[in-house]
Amino acid sequence: MNTEELIAVQVDKSVDARGTSCPGPLLAAKKAIGQIDKGQVMEVLSADEGTRRDIPKWCNKKGFEYLGTVEESGFFKIFLRK
């Protein structure tokens, strides 16, 4: 998805992990993914640079669809579909 599509996508679950460092955001995503159904979209908010690389790789390994990342002021919104 491009940035415009990501901004417009309906988010079913939002995880704010901006207060944590690696591997906090990844573990927050892992905990939250169990709370949504297959096909639903989750966004992970992280200020950790490594997370924007970790989440796509994690999605690939776990069979989730990485949708893309939007860079905000001082943090990232990382989108994925279960």
Add this chain to the structure above:
Amino acid sequence: METKKLTLALFSGSVDKLTAAGVILGGAAAEDMDVEIFVLLQAAFAFKKENAMVNDRVSEISDKKDEFLASLKRLQAPHWTEAFKTAKEMTNVKIHICGFAGKVWHGEKLDDFIDLADDICGIGEYMTSAETSGINLFI
């Protein structure tokens, strides 16, 4: 999906290396890996109940210990015991105390160690675990 396995020979009892081990455990937990940790010599000292929360052991760049510990606090990094506990809650993590290492530090019983420890074992269990793991680390 096939479950992968990580075996960690944890030798160090210093906070810097235990913190690094906690970060790696977090990665393993995120991927639902099975993890077996073998607590060897100096790490067994850190796993004793009276020592686990004492943060005065930093083995690398030790002249920067205060800066390192302050940064962990600034970054809200969990104490290594919390990181280990989180990993145990999220995936299959077994923590074995080496029997010899325990005796070195006068820890003869499982009750001498923090609750994260599952059992006291011999080196044979480590060898068996290492033989069946895709990832083997020594920290």
